[in-house]
Amino acid sequence: MNYRHAYHAGNFADVVKHVLLIELVTQLQNKDKGLALIDAYAGRGIYNLGSEQARKTAEADSGVTKLLSAPLTDAPEAVEKYAALLAACRAQHGQKTYPGSPWFMLEASREQDQVQAFEKHPEEHSYLHYLFEGVNRVGVHQRDAWEGIGAMTPPPTKRGLVFIDPPFESEHRDFTALVERVTAAHKRWSTGVYALWYPIKNTEAHVLFEKKMRRTGIANLLLVELGAYPKDSPMGLSGTGLVVINPPWKFSDAADKIVQYLKPRLEAIPGQGYASVRWLKSDG
Ligand SMILES: C[S@@+](CC[C@H](N)C(=O)[O-])C[C@H]1O[C@@H](n2cnc3c(N)ncnc32)[C@H](O)[C@@H]1O
Numbered sequence: 001m002n003y004r005h006a007y008h009a010g011n012f013a014d015v016v017k018h019v020l021l022i023e024l025v026t027q028l029q030n031k032d033k034g035l036a037l038i039d040a041y042a043g044r045g046i047y048n049l050g051s052e053q054a055r056k057t058a059e060a061d062s063g064v065t066k067l068l069s070a071p072l073t074d075a076p077e078a079v080e081k082y083a084a085l086l087a088a089c090r091a092q093h094g095q096k097t098y099p100g101s102p103w104f105m106l107e108a109s110r111e112q113d114q115v116q117a118f119e120k121h122p123e124e125h126s127y128l129h130y131l132f133e134g135v136n137r138v139g140v141h142q143r144d145a146w147e148g149i150g151a152m153t154p155p156p157t158k159r160g161l162v163f164i165d166p167p168f169e170s171e172h173r174d175f176t177a178l179v180e181r182v183t184a185a186h187k188r189w190s191t192g193v194y195a196l197w198y199p200i201k202n203t204e205a206h207v208l209f210e211k212k213m214r215r216t217g218i219a220n221l222l223l224v225e226l227g228a229y230p231k232d233s234p235m236g237l238s239g240t241g242l243v244v245i246n247p248p249w250k251f252s253d254a255a256d257k258i259v260q261y262l263k264p265r266l267e268a269i270p271g272q273g274y275a276s277v278r279w280l281k282s283d284g
Pocket of ligand 1: 001003004005014040041042043044045099100101102118119120121143144145146165166167
């Protein structure tokens with residue numbers, strides 16, 4: 001539990017992850033019925049990009065700050081919505097803030113939707129708890145992500161999303177655990193939408209992860225990736241990925257437009273990054 005998202009808030013991976021999260025929540029709203037939205041590794045909800053931790057890595061400089069340094073001409077709707085929500089957050093909490101996934105999840109949701117956020121770290125949890133105090137359709141729980149997923153799925157509404165954004169403190173261990181746990185969660189609630197974030201660091205771990213995901217027997221698996229650096233760059237984090245299980249039917253097209261739009265705006269050297277959307281398994 002050494003991980004602190006304050007060092008990474010607003011980096012290129014956060015931008016891609018949060019835009020895709022907004023797109024998913026929006027697409028799930030095609031019916032009036034309320035949604036159960038679960039953020040299993042929620043973080044503290046709002047970060048200060050002027051903090052010592054954020055300045056130490058300056059990761060937001062090549063993420064959200066870089067994205068907003070040029071006009072967002074002809075942006076996909078989810079990118080526009082992301083920028084508008086970010087501006088609203090900054091107007092309310094200060095120009096140096098950056099909101100996290102539970103904040104975007106809540107802001108992109110409707111009155112009839114319920115948000116449940118799990119955060120295990122006591123300090124991160126108390127920030128989040130304070131941020132959402134009095135918002136009656138949000139539950140903030142200090143609990144383990146998988147214990148919470150087990151307790152709260154399948155939700156009574158039967159429609160919803162589980163967003164899984166682990167810290168990956170030990171890359172190999174977390175990939176293995178992630179596949180096992182998501183397989184168990186999917187067995188319990190097979191029609192739920194699951195979005196799992198994963199880092200793209202070394203190709204070996206990444207290829208193994210795909211192989212393991214393919215072997216789970218889960219039918220609808222979409223991979224969305226964006227590399228800020230070419231594959232196999234000796235970078236800590238060269239790319240960002242999201243596996244989406246049971247994506248809404250228009251999600252793959254929208255995700256493709258999003259990553260193609262963001263790639264030239266977030267890649268480190270023009271033309272050297274990559275963006276892709278592909279089915280790992282599809283039953284359609
Ligand atoms: C990558 S950060 C989350 C960032 C957040 N999803 C966002 O996009 O703004 C991972 C978070 O998970 C928390 N965490 C670590 N282990 C956990 C566990 N077993 N259950 C729940 N939360 C955990 C960490 O304290 C950290 O705040």
